[in-house]
Amino acid sequence: MQRRTFLAALSSTLAVLGRSAGEGRQVSSLPDPPIEDLVAANRILAMEGVLDGMGHVSVRHNSRANRFLLARSMVPELVAAADIMEYDLESNAVDARGRASYRERFIHSEIYKARPDVNAIVHCHTPSLIPFADSDVPLRAMYHMAAFVADGVPVFDIRQAAGITDLLVGDATLGRALAATLGGKSVALMRHHGAVVVASSIPNVVGRSVYLDLNARIQMQTVALGGKATYVDPAEAKLRMTDPNEYARAWELWKRKATR
Amino acid sequence: MQRRTFLAALSSTLAVLGRSAGEGRQVSSLPDPPIEDLVAANRILAMEGVLDGMGHVSVRHNSRANRFLLARSMVPELVAAADIMEYDLESNAVDARGRASYRERFIHSEIYKARPDVNAIVHCHTPSLIPFADSDVPLRAMYHMAAFVADGVPVFDIRQAAGITDLLVGDATLGRALAATLGGKSVALMRHHGAVVVASSIPNVVGRSVYLDLNARIQMQTVALGGKATYVDPAEAKLRMTDPNEYARAWELWKRKATR
């Protein structure tokens, strides 16, 4: 069923792309927007337990840097190409056609505004991250597969930013406060809520989200083991992270599994 | 096989409903009893690990507030429409037709009596809840997905209510004692036994049961991490819980997966 849904969505996407290629030669030299990879990312993140019924993943438009793509308000695991909407950096839908928007889309727009180097963003409630979001124990880089954690992981406390709220990042002001906490890092935890993960591409943001979860579990087990622990050095992490396609090998596997 | 069983049960239900619609026009304006959703809830709770071979979920009848629907005594994962029985608030089966009843159905009848706001109830033995039921560490709300926990989670100790028993809530007196411990809350833990979760609808009681399990695991991991932890504030939780269809998005996913 999933597969059929996916193929149907894919073929309708291809039809749309084919039509626009036929109708307007002037766009045919631009790369296609990465809709297929964004659909795959939604399904992979569900498959790997990073997202459940909630959470979302976006990508900056590949030819219009002030636009980003995000699914309509729905369960990530069921997202198909027809569910992908385009937003400007004020989180206005460019062509909603009646499709509802995620209330927390401001997380994405404000980070894309503040971080030109970021092309893909995940917002998640992964259970392994909450203990670090809710306590004063900092996340540390436990192994080379999560070397990016060595940069440090700030915690966004919405209560300090805006007092008593419903805990959701539901407007641009809160989105900006979260982006300010994130600064130049790869991850910010969100107290009593979850996390936001950013990267240069969809495969990288998916890879970081998956290995952030694994790294958090490993750190919790290391603490429970009770010995004296050591961590990846930031200088080691910097050397480790020179490959711009760091998670390409795993991405190939995940995409194949999530879309079959 | 599961799916075939489900479809068979569904079609026989539809046949029954069709016949009564044909035979008596006067009931055709009433909403159908939520049998399909109750069957789905049984399967979802098994799929998500909230229920195993034991435990049960009920719904208050949508047009007769002094009646509730509950499967015959059987494994939740295998429940089909034909297994759903109707009970009055003394836990008498309205039309048993030889079908056996759960011995602990008094949990449901006594809570429906005491709580007019409650329309759906889960009784479960979810492993992650037992450490909190068996110890003096209170369950706390760790993140916004389980904001309802911020109301507080009382523990029902059957030994204090009735001395040495077989630990089962097997009659109306014990059911009343459990309902009294629950009071106006969303959850009561049951010492050496499990928990009862209540809500305004089937999707909400299923959502609360799933996220109660996740919240309990997150709290155990937070404690093991050893730092200073903070929790969702009751005022934040109150603002977070204004959506009456809080778990609608996840429910759509769960129902699709559990009934295919």
Place this chain on the structure above:
Amino acid sequence: MQRRTFLAALSSTLAVLGRSAGEGRQVSSLPDPPIEDLVAANRILAMEGVLDGMGHVSVRHNSRANRFLLARSMVPELVAAADIMEYDLESNAVDARGRASYRERFIHSEIYKARPDVNAIVHCHTPSLIPFADSDVPLRAMYHMAAFVADGVPVFDIRQAAGITDLLVGDATLGRALAATLGGKSVALMRHHGAVVVASSIPNVVGRSVYLDLNARIQMQTVALGGKATYVDPAEAKLRMTDPNEYARAWELWKRKATR
């Protein structure tokens, strides 16, 4: 494939039973040996994570109390009816036909000799049990689904019984020592090895093995939670265990899932 293997094995068993019924009327009044349930038990215990590639489950012959049935030396998950062998209480195969025997079959024969009330035995290496087998923290009954644990769980230390060995219960002397440690209980842990679980029937020994695993995990989580814990009282456990078919409901589910 699994299912086909199972059906093939089943039909050959039925053929054998049919033939003997035709050839000798005098045995037709005896109940069939519970081969089908023993095959199911092997698969259920693998499915539920109690057994992995190793471990075994046996049943006392239902009409010859000095005989028991046990698979040939093989992986539990792949056991079919044709793999079931019959043994006497000295662990001699009655009709080996070239089939190899488990080296640790003496666990079964010596317990059947010492315990007339026992009709089914599981020997397993379930990971959740090893921490209790290897340490001085006793297993305690955490909830009513594992009430039998309240009787107490002795630990068999083969080093105390026989000094330095290969840790396997590979002869009758070691089997007798293990049976002596078990005494009248339902479970004995085996230091640096695993456990043995006994009961009055196949469904009960499977149910106990599954809930022993859950109970062990719950106890470990309760300890990690750090509060003051309480346990099921032996008097409560005794009242809870009066149902001779305690795990019948779960057995129905497990058997359906494991043999489809």
Place this chain on the structure above:
Amino acid sequence: MQRRTFLAALSSTLAVLGRSAGEGRQVSSLPDPPIEDLVAANRILAMEGVLDGMGHVSVRHNSRANRFLLARSMVPELVAAADIMEYDLESNAVDARGRASYRERFIHSEIYKARPDVNAIVHCHTPSLIPFADSDVPLRAMYHMAAFVADGVPVFDIRQAAGITDLLVGDATLGRALAATLGGKSVALMRHHGAVVVASSIPNVVGRSVYLDLNARIQMQTVALGGKATYVDPAEAKLRMTDPNEYARAWELWKRKATR
């Protein structure tokens, strides 16, 4: 799909073997290289959670002791016969045909050089091992299924061997340093990285990798339980490990599941 890929790869392998058997009688008396088992090992280790998108497994060539077989640089779970490459003990590919090599293949070549008794090697990042790699708590043998752990498990710290690096064992010098840390043992942990496991055969190295993971989890749970623990004695382990086909029974199951 996986199965079809596997069968296709297998049949092309058989075609190749058939052709060489037809073309040159002089090689027909040599045993076939264990390509099928190496493909199965890749899939088993992914299925059992030892490897994820990264990591690798190799086997020494069965008729040329100065050669070893290793997949091209790719995800283990997708490895097919056509992906297997042959290397000399300097990690040069004998017949690359454009296929990329794992950067860390020097782990394999340097251990094969130093250890004539080793015929199969796994390099993995199994999450349960990292807490022991990153802390000063030594891995101990918790039960007879992982008796080989009783020999002791050294930790390779690349920072001590080579200062600040990208943490990868990317050349022969680092491979030699790792082999020196391994010495005559079965396992070496790699700080902030993972582990290397060695054995006399593919089934044994797979079995050791799977039970090393289980043993690590058991030890972490035993520590968390807080009591006084005991461990398998090296003399017991030595008696336990006399069977050269120790994991044959589990291997049969794993291979059947991973290649269907």
